[in-house]
Amino acid sequence: MYSEKFELPYKEITNKIDDFRAKRITFYLNLINDLAKQKFETLKNAAAEKSEAIKAYINMLPDSSTIKAEFNKLTAYDYNFSEIRSWAIKNLTMGSIDVNIMTKVDKDNYIQDEKFPVIDIHNHLGDLQKNAKYLQEMDKAGVWMCVSLDGLSKDFFYKEHLKESAKISKDRILVFFAPEWSRIDEPDFGKNEAKRLEEAVNLGAKGLKVFKSLGLTIKDKTGKIIPVDDPRLDPIWAKCGELGIPVVIHSSDPKAFFEPIDEFNERYDELGMFPHWSFYGDEFPSKEEILDQRNRMMKKHSETIFIGAHMGNLPEDLERVAMWLEQYPNFYVDIDARISELGRQPYSARDFMIKYQDRILFGTDTEPNHRSYSIYYRFLETKDQYIDQSEMFGQGRWMMYGLYLPDDVLEKIYNKNALKILALRKK
Secondary structure (H helix, E strand, O other): OHHHHOOOOOOOOOOOOOOHHHHHHHHHHHHHHHHHHHHHHHHHHOOOOOHHHHHHHHHOOOOOOHHHHHHHHHOOOOOOHHHHHHHHHHHOOOOOOOOOOOOOOOOOOOOOOOOOOEEEEEEOOOOHHHHHHHHHHHHHHOEEEEEEEEEEOHHHHHHHHHHHHHHHOOOOEEEEEEOOHHHOOOOOHHHHHHHHHHHHHHHOOOEEEEOOOOOOOOEOOOOOEOOOOOHHHHHHHHHHHHHOOOEEEOOOOOHHHHOOOOOOOOOHHHHHHOHHHOOOOOOOOOHHHHHHHHHHHHHHOOOOOEEEHHHHOOOOOHHHHHHHHHHOOOEEEEOOOOHHHHOOOHHHHHHHHHHOOOOEEOOOOOOOOHHHHHHHHHHHHOOOOOEOOOOOOOOOOOOEOOOOOOHHHHHHHHHHHHHHHHOOOOO
């Protein structure tokens, strides 16, 4: 477009050339810089004839600008055009374009060949009409098993989920039971829901799911938000330990979701699109309070395996997650929907995942999609830099960096750790 408009020679930079993106950007910026210089020099030299253009330029400067103040002083009374021209040549200088061109950093080195069979421990496949599509995308991405956390107790939906998923494949889609916390005021709710859980497990359910509403929004009849460690729920956690099934627990949300939605919030774009994801304000418990409730409950039920969704919901502070893993032997974490957080701290994340390789599980929290899985694989397996996560996840305005994990660590995260936990089921 610019080459044709300004009658400049044009040379195509195709995507077959090494580092074509960086070269395209460099050429474009150099071109714009050259054109801007020409235009600016023309403006200065023609100041006598284009005094209005000079005024318009000066008016764009902030009121605090020294140049603006001097120009306004010069033109406040009678003046001639030659004075303006001389002043412009002496005082006006062109700004600069400061762009960091990171050569090669966005090169995709991921080989589309899954290293190991994958178990996605965290997904939502409750739209039963899509079961065939789910399986098709899993096959494309090399996903062996996928856990659906949508086996809702409400209206006994878990029965339909188990039945319909088994029709597609008996061992590819694993359903976890999700209690109906809103019934907590019923007599003996904990014991009765624990019985329903056991029935679900006998029908084929492989675990239990705790949605973030527990401890955050669900209230009992007194109007009080039900805490995660409410003793009325103890029979449910105890039953999970008795049956040998894991609990995938989502407690709280990203730190940014508990902060004001303003220009200082790093997830401003995301919260602008989904304002109901914000839990800032006195009507909600603090993030710390919810995590403390969860940890007290895990300590109390040490015979039950808990998988902290979203890196234990504190990927922003891996030192504390490490402390929890040391403190609670029954605590594991999955990486679902948090690789954007991990990918901006690649050194810390890599060290963490190697050290705690036996306690980390793979998950996505994204409807099975070959493209989204490939981003996860690229993040875990390659040294790639400046990976754009916004295409699929849109979590903040930063880029990710690959962790290049060793194969033995990858295999544990992809399937071995999940297999170990799922095998604990007591017959």
